[in-house]
Amino acid sequence: MRNSVSIYPVLTALIPPAIIFILHVFAMKFYFYSSIPHLDIPMHFMGGMAMAASAILLINYVEKIKLITIKNNIVRAIILITFVSAIACYWEIYEFLVDTFWGLSLQMGVFDTMKDLLIGITGSIIVITSWSFGKK
Numbered sequence: 001m002r003n004s005v006s007i008y009p010v011l012t013a014l015i016p017p018a019i020i021f022i023l024h025v026f027a028m029k030f031y032f033y034s035s036i037p038h039l040d041i042p043m044h045f046m047g048g049m050a051m052a053a054s055a056i057l058l059i060n061y062v063e064k065i066k067l068i069t070i071k072n073n074i075v076r077a078i079i080l081i082t083f084v085s086a087i088a089c090y091w092e093i094y095e096f097l098v099d100t101f102w103g104l105s106l107q108m109g110v111f112d113t114m115k116d117l118l119i120g121i122t123g124s125i126i127v128i129t130s131w132s133f134g135k136k
Helices: 008-013 015-029 040-064 073-102 110-134
Strands: none
Touching: 008 015, 008 040, 015 040, 040 073, 040 110, 073 110
């Protein structure tokens, strides 16, 4: 028998990336990205960590309500890293679209985009491997 579905775990899972997004909006509004060199590096790293935390909370919830069961920690880690990598790609597409339609300069070229992706994914891998392999 499945447990009842609740919106609260899903909303809770949105808190870590919401915090990073609020920090991002704050940094944009007060021009911190242009006045603090390389601020985007810790922001992408923390964004990857926040998305990983969200993905972990969501996967825990869907396992708890018995929608899925993942018995292998390596499979769990691959699913989580793939999910967060997709989100990182969507973020870079968002930056591209903002640059294109609003004339901003969030992306400084292919190297910057690839660096941002790798930094975000690295942050997520650290959180995911710590969590996946810390489980018994």
